[in-house]
Amino acid sequence: MEETKVLETLRDDYAERYGFRDEATYLYETPRGLSRRVVEEISAIKNEPEWMRQFRLRAYEIFLKKPMPTWGADLSGVDFDRIVYYARPTDRPARSWDEVPEYIKRTFERLGIPEAERKFLAGVEAQYDSESVYSNVREDLARMGVIFCSTDEAVQKYPDLVREYIGTVVSIADNKFAALNSAVWSGGTFIYVPPGVRVEYPLQAYFRINREAMGQFERTLIIADEGAFVHYVEGCTAPIYTEDSLHAAVVEIIVKRGARVRYTTIQNWSNNVYNLVTKRAFAYEEATMEWVDCNIGSKVTMKYPAVYLLGRGAHGEVLSMAFAGDGQHQDTGAKMIHRAPYTTSLVQSKSISKGTGRASYRGLLKVYPGAEHVKANVSCDALLLHDVSRTDTYPTMEIQEQNVHIGHEATVSKVGDEQIFYLMSRGLSEEEAITMIVNGFIEPIVKELPMEYAVEMNRLIALEMEGSVG
Amino acid sequence: MADLEIRDLRVAVEGNEILKGVNLAVNKGEIHALMGPNGSGKSTLAYALMGHPFYEITGGEVWFKGQNILELEPDERARLGLFLAFQYPQEIPGVTVSKFLRAAVNARRQAMGLEPYGPYEFGLILNEKMERLRIDPSFAFRALNEGFSGGEKKRMEILQMSLLEPEMAVLDETDSGLDIDALRIVADGVNSLVGPNMGVLVITHYQRLLNYIQPHFVHVLMDGRIVRSGGPELALELEARGYDWLRAELESTATA
Numbered sequence A: 001m002e003e004t005k006v007l008e009t010l011r012d013d014y015a016e017r018y019g020f021r022d023e024a025t026y027l028y029e030t031p032r033g034l035s036r037r038v039v040e041e042i043s044a045i046k047n048e049p050e051w052m053r054q055f056r057l058r059a060y061e062i063f064l065k066k067p068m069p070t071w072g073a074d075l076s077g078v079d080f081d082r083i084v085y086y087a088r089p090t091d092r093p094a095r096s097w098d099e100v101p102e103y104i105k106r107t108f109e110r111l112g113i114p115e116a117e118r119k120f121l122a123g124v125e126a127q128y129d130s131e132s133v134y135s136n137v138r139e140d141l142a143r144m145g146v147i148f149c150s151t152d153e154a155v156q157k158y159p160d161l162v163r164e165y166i167g168t169v170v171s172i173a174d175n176k177f178a179a180l181n182s183a184v185w186s187g188g189t190f191i192y193v194p195p196g197v198r199v200e201y202p203l204q205a206y207f208r209i210n211r212e213a214m215g216q217f218e219r220t221l222i223i224a225d226e227g228a229f230v231h232y233v234e235g236c237t238a239p240i241y242t243e244d245s246l247h248a249a250v251v252e253i254i255v256k257r258g259a260r261v262r263y264t265t266i267q268n269w270s271n272n273v274y275n276l277v278t279k280r281a282f283a284y285e286e287a288t289m290e291w292v293d294c295n296i297g298s299k300v301t302m303k304y305p306a307v308y309l310l311g312r313g314a315h316g317e318v319l320s321m322a323f324a325g326d327g328q329h330q331d332t333g334a335k336m337i338h339r340a341p342y343t344t345s346l347v348q349s350k351s352i353s354k355g356t357g358r359a360s361y362r363g364l365l366k367v368y369p370g371a372e373h374v375k376a377n378v379s380c381d382a383l384l385l386h387d388v389s390r391t392d393t394y395p396t397m398e399i400q401e402q403n404v405h406i407g408h409e410a411t412v413s414k415v416g417d418e419q420i421f422y423l424m425s426r427g428l429s430e431e432e433a434i435t436m437i438v439n440g441f442i443e444p445i446v447k448e449l450p451m452e453y454a455v456e457m458n459r460l461i462a463l464e465m466e467g468s469v470g
Numbered sequence B: 001m002a003d004l005e006i007r008d009l010r011v012a013v014e015g016n017e018i019l020k021g022v023n024l025a026v027n028k029g030e031i032h033a034l035m036g037p038n039g040s041g042k043s044t045l046a047y048a049l050m051g052h053p054f055y056e057i058t059g060g061e062v063w064f065k066g067q068n069i070l071e072l073e074p075d076e077r078a079r080l081g082l083f084l085a086f087q088y089p090q091e092i093p094g095v096t097v098s099k100f101l102r103a104a105v106n107a108r109r110q111a112m113g114l115e116p117y118g119p120y121e122f123g124l125i126l127n128e129k130m131e132r133l134r135i136d137p138s139f140a141f142r143a144l145n146e147g148f149s150g151g152e153k154k155r156m157e158i159l160q161m162s163l164l165e166p167e168m169a170v171l172d173e174t175d176s177g178l179d180i181d182a183l184r185i186v187a188d189g190v191n192s193l194v195g196p197n198m199g200v201l202v203i204t205h206y207q208r209l210l211n212y213i214q215p216h217f218v219h220v221l222m223d224g225r226i227v228r229s230g231g232p233e234l235a236l237e238l239e240a241r242g243y244d245w246l247r248a249e250l251e252s253t254a255t256a
Helices: A003-011 A036-045 A050-065 A102-110 A113-120 A139-143 A151-157 A159-165 A176-184 A417-424 A430-446 A451-465 B042-050 B074-080 B097-111 B119-132 B137-141 B150-164 B180-193 B232-241 B244-255
Strands: A123-128 A131-137 A147-150 A189-193 A203-208 A219-224 A229-237 A245-247 A250-255 A260-267 A273-283 A288-295 A300-303 A306-309 A315-324 A329-338 A344-353 A358-367 A374-384 A390-399 A404-414 B004-013 B016-026 B031-035 B056-064 B082-085 B092-096 B168-172 B199-204 B217-222 B225-230
Touching (some): A036 A050, A036 A176, A050 A176, A102 A113, A102 A123, A102 A203, A113 A123, A113 A451, A123 A147, A131 A151, A147 A151, A151 A159, A151 A189, A151 A219, A159 A219, A176 A250, A176 A273, A189 A203, A189 A229, A219 A229, A219 A260, A250 A260, A260 A273, A260 A451, A273 A288, A288 A300, A288 A329, A306 A315, A306 A344, A315 A329, A315 A430, A329 A374, A344 A358, A344 A390, A344 A430, A358 A404, A374 A390, A374 A430, A417 A430, A417 B092, A430 A451, A430 B092, A430 B097, B016 B031, B016 B056, B016 B199, B031 B232, B042 B074, B042 B082, B042 B168, B042 B199, B074 B082, B074 B097, B082 B150, B092 B097, B097 B119, B097 B137, B097 B150, B119 B150, B150 B180, B217 B232, B217 B244, B225 B232, B225 B244, B232 B244
Parallel strands (some): A123 A203, A203 A229, A219 A250, A229 A260, A250 A273, A260 A288, A273 A300, A273 A306, A300 A329, A315 A344, A329 A358, A344 A374, A358 A390, B031 B199, B031 B217, B082 B168
Antiparallel strands (some): A123 A131, A147 A189, B004 B016, B004 B056, B217 B225
């Protein structure tokens, strides 16, 4: 219903809406660069238990030893010595907007967060640089035992739960950036949903990088107990600076027997953010894990949401959309690891490359011996807008079981001149025509978003398409 | 001057001149049929009128509502009130008929200084128009032309025409690929729109469609020129005798 609105707001400016910056004052920030001392300081500031301090220090040692990944996007611009690893804007997360410092409140109000919370969310968490500045969950959910808070708060309040699960899905040694995150993590969301509890409205987190050359390393841990359901939505933005920032998150999800988790991301970082994220879920018997992953912004994104299908009948999905504008590289994909019989998975990836943008699909589909009757399907479609636009597909399949059904298809297409002419012959401008074709192309993914986000997504695409003609 | 006036229009495709000086005048309230053998340039004329970039204008003018529209982009021509029903409508995956049509109708309304329709209001109008063309309401929520049969696509073109209310409509081989029932529905749709506010140029290879949409004027295009114009009886003559006699006649006149 919203296309006219989308077209009307075509002239909106990204810088106006997301690119503004605050003159923030920080209570504390570490000096640029990373050292054992910085890691210890972060732990000390947070007054963490010894086990977490050790967790960080072990991860730091691993980080030093791990080489930079060279198999994917170009990361030569990442300069670990220039980055500020921790910046604390407030001393604790507020429970009501009134308590949030004025300049931060203005930021999130401009981004529409409090309004969204009132309208359709069950809970909101807002992270500003390193720390969560606001966190709130509806009272009825809290009474049912649903926990929704920053991971820092969870370490203090629910140490047993955190200790039991953190680092079990994504080990601290998984890759260089997972190790880095484990060493310096701050903020992120912790969710626990008790057995049988269904959270009917989405829980949302909003991540904002404000400081220049900032590293944001949130750590998210979600546990859906048996038969539970939760939908978590995260959004990300940052101002435009000349110095690059780094976002290296780790997300771990445990979906127990018969539970279902949907995790939706709308990533719209500014084009100076390296976005290197490890997202992984364990799905047990009859559980369902769904990643809905939309990547529009960033300079470079490397992200391959994974589902380990560990119990009989578990189901995993990755529905992803990547938009690579001029100079951007979206290296995204999915991993489906079938370790149990009768597990099913679906990967649907849609990418758009505009101008000199490059979108890569990189996927792994693995079926272990003994995982009989697996059904898996992977489809990736790429749409190119210009002659210089680029797309690549790197699908890897390791199928070690005979009795399985595997489907795979990949398409590459260009926005057709005849399609553009057809739409223009009905009165749409060339830019509106191309925008409509692009929005139609990603519709199978966008229709999975809650309506408010679907509208926002169409609007973001329209913004990205501005000036793409001629 | 006529409402649509084509003057000495010359069009080339990849350097080959296809239209070699076409003159034609169509007024609102009139139905003109343009007939001709395959390869005579009929579809070239349709595309050139709408402004397809593949067709290079090498000479001439097309006047519509006080402007030489050859200087306008296709979307500007459309918003001015020119419409082309395509022989091969494009499929646009993921874009629903209703979403597309509302955007198109509102683009035209805004150009006319009218308020754009809201979704609910437009839904009612769309429903009514679809009913009249006997299109199942579920089509509003299907992707535009995707997986539609030939007949469904043609009906969709007429639906678009009925919503956009053009002042001048060009129907390019709208009868091709239609069975007799579909043909009748499409023709009824066109006839219900024809009136003092709209002129129509029907491009067709066969006379068949003209049994249902009765033209006031018939023109024959051959080798890039209009070689004969007449009343409805000309179409019947072509149906009975084919195009060869006309060619022979023209050649004998030329050599005489």
